[in-house]
Amino acid sequence: MSKSHMLALFTDFDEASNAIRELKASNLEGFNIKDVTLKSPIEHPEIEELLGKRPVYVQFFTLFGAIFGGLGGFTFISSSQATFLLQPKGGKPVIPIPPDMVLTYELFILFGVYITVLGFFIGAKLPMKRHKLYNARVSEDQIGILIKADDTAMPAIKDLMTRHKALEIIGEGSK
Amino acid sequence: MINTFEERDVAVEKRFIHKEKDIREDIAWAQINKDVLKSLERPRMLFWVIFIASLALFMVGVSCEIYQYQTGMGVANLDNPHVWGLYIGTFIFWIGMSHSGTLLSAILHIMHADWRKPIYRFAEAMTTFSLMTAGLFVMVHLGRVWQFYYVVAYPNERWTWPNFQSPLVWDATAIFTYLTSSMIFLYIGMIPDLAICRDNATGFRKSFYTFLSLGWMGTDRQWANFRVTYLTVACFLIPLAVSVHSIVATDFAVSQQPGWHITSFPPYFVAGALYSGCAAIITLFIVLRYVFRFEEYMTMPILEKTAKLTFAIAMVWTYLNLVEYSSTWYGDDMYAKQALIYRATGDFAPYWWMMNFLGSVVPFTLAFKRIRNNIPAMLVISILLNVGMWLERWMIVSPTFANGIYPWTWDHDQWPSLVQWGIVAGSFGWFNMLFMLFCKIFPSVSMYEVKEMVYHRSLVRKGTEDATQINPELAVEGGIAS
């Protein structure tokens, strides 16, 4: 069964969310709510909820990065202080804790931030090629719903979108 | 007396939403795009005047630095006990200026203060560029710049490591962390806007923005990851910003010099940093508003809020300043006491008193609504405050050397040479130049967040108009936000 894409553009955000709500309830054959992608100029936590659970894993990257930065940082600093070339410094121990803590703290943040951002790129799949059904208007003031479904389900979906006052419906073929 | 939901909502509306319209809510989203993108193309003539003037000033600094590089640090007119001068003072000044960018973009982001949305982008850019300038000053200050990489911890054929006990290494690490993190923060926050630029640009610019926007499409998945990332990085940035300036303060507080060896230095420095940064934001706000015709977004209520924030932080700074003086005065350290007396009465007394006047008395003008709403007056006051804060840094560095612990080295004829002044002036040129270039190349008002702001306010308004449909979450958010 071949699948195709369709992008519907809305100006009214409420209509868009209603459309998604109805799609979800419709139980069309050959269509899964997971294949719906929302494209919007601003973030819509309320509509995203409708789309079902799409977990974000960035925070695990953050956790890993922060722990790595903190522990690795302290190990790195103290072990390089204790290398063969250890030079006693003015009345202080070779591995002084307070200064090392300062640096550990900085490295904790440094790696926390870096790996969070790495996690963001991985999670958001950036950099990526734009989908061929991308429309410049979704970065301006319209909300776009990208649907991937079987060809058989397409007319029904298209009909549903039109009912919800979709401004424009771009299909794969129509381009 | 509020008894019903309806009454409550009316009260909320009266109190928060209609009090100050910091931005028009019925503005068309396409119009936002158009207005901001215009700033990338046709700024006013003043833009080029500022840009060329900054470039010229920067060139003055560059030639001074080349001269100093070839001749030696002696041309800066430093001498042996008095080894630090304007360079370190101005270094702290620039580090400090970077902090309010984080205040606006990270702290206020977490507190849902959405009036920051039109102005945080340029404040964040200011953070980045002033940190770059500060980094340059570390280089300029070094006697052997060409060996600066000795401070970096990297495996090398000498098997040596930097001295991790030194506050300068903490500084280097902290500034590197802060610079890269705030650049990342700036960039991440700009990706949706870069996508807008990409969709509207043509030719060479199109490929440039296409490259930078990484194929952002605004999908739900991207937004969800974006939201978490932005919040996480913001949470990291706040303690980082505090730690950066605390570490700069420990450069001084860790040492034994009287006048530096003070426990309250870290909070004092952080307050001073936020203070000068907020004042600088006001200056740049006014300049950008005129140059790029941002009257619609950088509105007077936002300026007023920034001014209030500045006033509050000025008072914190004043308090900590007095704490520093009084704890020295009532303390037992005769060296520190004598250093304090020297500051107030010695060779640097005029600048010291001027610093106290500009830093603690001038901000009281911000208490008046008429002054807060007067743009020329605000421009002058914000510049005066920054002059005061720059003097503060100089007063921390120089008088201490001129009057240290060891009387034989007291040094009363210390005055920075033209080379020092030239490099300090050049740094302002460098900063302005970079900043202006940034605002010309990248959208300096965050388009997507202004849209969000407009959207949320219109939701709240709709909610209050139609009390049955109110979404309490949004109402509360909008309430705090305004």
Place this chain on the structure above:
Amino acid sequence: MIHRLLAVLSFVFLCVGTASAEPLKWGGPIGSQTSDGYNALGPVVKQPIEFPHYRHARDMGISCLYCHTGARRGYVSVIPRIDKCIGCHQNIESVRNKPRIKKLFEYWEKKEPIPWKKVNDLPDYVRFNHERHVQRFYFRQNRPIREVCGYCHGDVANMTVDRRVKSLSMGWCISCHQKDHRENDVSMKTSHGPYECWQCHK
């Protein structure tokens, strides 16, 4: 797919990077790396006379210290003066007509020193103490002199004109100083080399 690969790669990079970070690894190869590599030959130095080290040190079995007399009593090992060469060679008639020896006597008759060029050259701010090393390893531990000198100079006895063999960088020096060496051939007590800056840097 590519993102998952990126994630795995960056994780691997971080782990490998940490594991191979130098402070976590004593005596690792990093300090011994120079641009020309470990144990690679240094640049060819053109000397006024191609002094055949192999002839003297290998074939004749002359001790290094016979000519480089400074090595056992001072910082500098000393390139021998021309009268040291002549002192032997005026009695060795068999090689008198070889071109190198002729050149030597030309210098001798002109009363000019031979402008030897330095091969194992350290920066001016570094002072290698030959005495300490020769005393420790030759006189106290009784190792063969060619081995003792060879630590740093390589197998000079098989060279004609000497070429630098070791990198002679600071990390290379330290890689040896950190090892424990026996103090003399009788006791089993060991100690490592000194590591203060002022031991070598002046």
Place this chain on the structure above:
Amino acid sequence: MSITNLLNNWSFYRNKRPYRGQYDLNKEYSEYKWAMALDLDICTGCNACTTACYAENNLPVVGKKRFHHGQVMHWIRIERYWDEKMVDFPEQGASFLPMMCQQCEAAPCETVCPVGATSHTNDGLNSQNYHRCIGSRYCSANCPYKVRYFNFWNYPSTAWPAPLPDQLNPDVTVRTKGIMEKCTFCVQRLNEAKSRARTEYRLVRDGEVVPACVQACPTSAITFGNIVDPNSKVAKMWKNQQVDLYKDLQEKDNTVRGYRILEDLRPFPSVMYMERIRDTEA
């Protein structure tokens, strides 16, 4: 692996200097602790020590203008004070204080150097590594005695015109612009003496090696030696003056004159001064 090293030697790495018994003949690597005793009563302020230091350590002569501006490079300086209250300025003579690097045991300059160019040696010297220095000048800012001198100008190319470079000491680096330098207790002499002694299976004898200033002092106001050796002259003087290397506050009788400068800042300097006694009634 260095982590095992960290775990095994943790208590050693957490040891603070100076600790009592750090310099002890019975322990390894502590045969020497160089120290000085300086009798201000004998010092006449003749500046011979300064001159000798200039000659020994390749110090550049900077000229009147730069001297006045404080860019002078004297590692040992004679400070003059007119501090005796009983007599007015013309009548009273100056009291002199030769000031050089105090080689503090807990040196404030060492901790702050970002690149570790200055650190402590096992002989208790505060070493300064010129070619590691990047010129951040933090050590000078943190030195309470202000005995660190920064090369503000490129002296190697200006201070020694044509024939003068031939008189430079080959054992001491000629410092370029942009680095910090200070008194080393003439470490080049100490190292050579130590090496010689080691070859002869002995320790350096008392008086065998002295820095240039001590050698040049016409009145023998400065005594130099190894304080670890209880029989050395300097150790006896420290003991007689009841100055203890490991104490930041000395308990002593009123009869002794020994003191260390700025002891309350706890740098534990290695130079003991002996107060000047002046008969003001005469």
